[in-house]
């Protein structure tokens with residue numbers, strides 16, 4: 001399930017503090033700057049660099 005836009009605006013990349021875009025194909029949040037995808041588990045974004053996947 002996509003997370004809502006209001007939540008997406010609050011969230012920022014923990015590494016660069018940049019904005020995130022939602023990856024609807026593979027559920028997650030993408031930081032274009034860092035080329036990292038943060039997973040969303042049980043509708044909760046996991047904003048941890050250690051959990052992020054390199055794109």
Ligand SMILES: [Zn+2]
Pocket residue numbers: 013014015016017018031032033034035
């Ligand atoms: Zn970033």
